[in-house]
Amino acid sequence: MLRDYLIIGAGPAGLQLAALFEGEGRDYVVLERGEGPGTFFRTFPRHRQLISVNKVHTGYENPELRMRMDWNSLLSDDPKLLFTRYSDEYFPSADDLVRYLADFARETGARVEYETEIVRISRADNVFEVLDAAGKIRRARRIVVATGVSLPYVPDISGIELVEQYGEFDTTPASFTGQRVLVIGKGNSAFETADALMSKAAVIHVAGPHSLKMAWKTHFVGHLRAVNNNFLDSYQLKSQNAVIDGTVESIEKAAGGGFRVLLRYARTVEKLRELHYDRIIGCTGFRFDADPFDGSCRPALVINDRFPEQTSAYESVNVPGLYFAGTLTQQRDFKKSTSGFIHGFRYGARALHRVLGARYHGQAWPARRLDLTPEAIADALVRRVNTSSGLWQQFGHLGDAVTVTGDEVLYQEEVPLDLVADGGLGLAGHRFVVDLEYGQDRDHVDPFDVSVPRVRENDVENAMHSDYLHPVVRHYRDGVLDGTHHFAENLENEWDLPAVHRRPLAAFVKACLG
Structure with missing residues (x-):
């Protein structure tokens, strides 16, 4: 049987992608070496306390805003499948996460084959062959590796x-x-x-x-x-x-x-x-296990051979059809954003799902239409930066795109910024891209040093010098950067004041559109 997809690994990323595939009726199966989902978290962290935030009481009613403070839940329309129902500890136990992942797999109907250890992966005539330890071979047009960094990274030290x-x-x-x-x-x-x-x-x-x-x-x-x-x-x-x-x-x-x-x-x-x-x-970290891949499809490795090198679409740079999901995708934003963690890569998995839909299933990136006015575009951008959990969690990595072609305006959410830059959404006469960013000198600024001057809250004139998280809108004319607009910082991260945020952005959009 030739499948469209084999997902290797039933950790959080594999289950997230499986749930998305299940919702679209995709042809896939997940292969997991462990006896249940979340094998990594059955051992790690060794002292069992997660460092991922589980903030149950946020004061927000909006479920999207609540996800900004929930670093463990996977994306689902079912309110029962929120990790906050499994623990009220701010730093919960890894055992609670294992229990949650088991329930998520069952409730979403993820098609997982457990106790399936992969020993060899090869590729011929655009088809992957995956051999397990029991001698069974599975074939697929595409593979998504969601195994995480499953091996220890051991430095070269004598002894x-x-x-x-x-x-x-x-x-x-x-x-x-x-x-x-x-x-x-x-x-x-x-x-x-x-x-x-x-x-x-x-x-x-x-x-x-x-x-x-x-x-x-x-x-x-x-x-x-x-x-x-x-x-x-x-x-x-x-x-x-x-x-x-x-x-x-x-x-x-x-x-x-x-x-x-x-x-x-x-x-x-x-x-x-x-x-x-x-x-x-x-305690020197972990690395990707590339050993099962033979010479026909061994992915190129980077960062001391710890991660597979990927394109902006999370695809191997040298093996077409080989994709990655989960913590492995941190190669794209290594030590900058959050692709190495559940609260980041859950959105990356959704972006990958959309990439695959566009490439192989005739589904364009989801979009909604806006009126062709500066005010309508500005209002849509302001609304998203004030409510989106994806932009919040994947700062500097995912962004929303507003494409203006003739009289048509399309709004597309949570696109990898590098994919936009690589032409993944196609060319456009005008395109506005918004994301959330920290200041360029964030590594060098002590936020608790009161002697260091800082940009004042809601300071429109000096917004481009902000150090803390704030929205940034870039305008591209025919694919070339043509202008940049920074939102002024706000203590409560509420960027919706008419005179401070909305009207300056609308003026920027109007000037860009000419």
């Missing part, structure tokens, strides 16, 4: 095989009682681990060669989150713990037990420093 990996070590704090512990890595998994061991370990060092980046400063939720940074207090307040800025050069067993580690500091030019530890835990 790294001696390290206990994040996905396998005994997380029981008592097993570290009185020991000296080195945690390699400076991400959330590293600090989550260090935090959990502080009450029992004698000394904990967290080491990595790069500067520590705080999510509250960079606005990238994959950087160190406040919920995991208690360890920093214990370092700066002299409680036998430390963050080491440096590279682990080698690890070897010590004669008297434990490990001898050579470190090269990043801040100094001194010779290698020798330190001794009882335990070492590697």
Whole structure:
């Protein structure tokens, strides 16, 4: 049997795409190696507390606005399929997410074949063949890989095989009682681990060669989150713990037990420093598993071979018909936006669904018509930036497009910005594209430093210098950028004041249309 689609992986992304396919009656099946959905979250995070926000009480009645504060729900028209019904904890348990995903799969009718481990993927004559561990072969015109980053990323360090990996070590704090512990890595998994061991370990060092980046400063939720940074207090307040800025050069067993580690500091030019530890835990992140792909369809990899390289349509750059969904799509906005997380890639999966509909099923990107007046266009843009959860969550990555062709005005929602730039919506005499963005210097501005001058709230004249999240509208004439308009910042993120937001935007649109 030749199917239109095989989706590999029944995690959040695979289930999201399956639900969308199910609603359209697509020919597909999901292949999942685990006994149920959400295999990754049955193990990770190791200490079981998610760092994805679950804000139940928002004060909003609008379900779209509520999704701005709900980072775990998948997209559905069924109000029963909201994660907020499964937990009222702000940072919920991963076990609740596993339970939610099982219910989502069942209620949406997702066609999933569980306990199906893929061992080889090949391609010939524009058809993919997928072989599972039981010897069964499935064939499809297209494949969507939604497996996530399922393997640990192990850096090239001499002796790294001696390290206990994040996905396998005994997380029981008592097993570290009185020991000296080195945690390699400076991400959330590293600090989550260090935090959990502080009450029992004698000394904990967290080491990595790069500067520590705080999510509250960079606005990238994959950087160190406040919920995991208690360890920093214990370092700066002299409680036998430390963050080491440096590279682990080698690890070897010590004669008297434990490990001898050579470190090269990043801040100094001194010779290698020798330190001794009882335990070492590697928390260096994850990577994509490309091993099942044979030479006929092995996707090109980037970012230290951790992710498949993709076009603006989430398709492999070198294997036609091979698409990606979920956390793998963060290659397109790596450490900038939210494609690596459920609250981001749920919208990316919907965008992929629309891309596939346009390419293979004769369905144009959904659009609605507007009147050809500056006021009508401005009102539509203002309405969306004030209510959309997709633009809010996928800032700088998804945008709405208003295309003016002759007397026809079409409004299209949540299009990948790079897809627009690549001509994915076709050419147009006039096109306005709106998204939400932080200021260009967001990584360098301390939002809590009162000595740093900031643009005032609702300051129309200086809106282009805003550091915080705000809407930006760009006008393209025949595909070439012709003008940019920034909305003024607003404390409540409500950009609908007539004199501050609506009328300046309408004036911009009028000037662009001439």
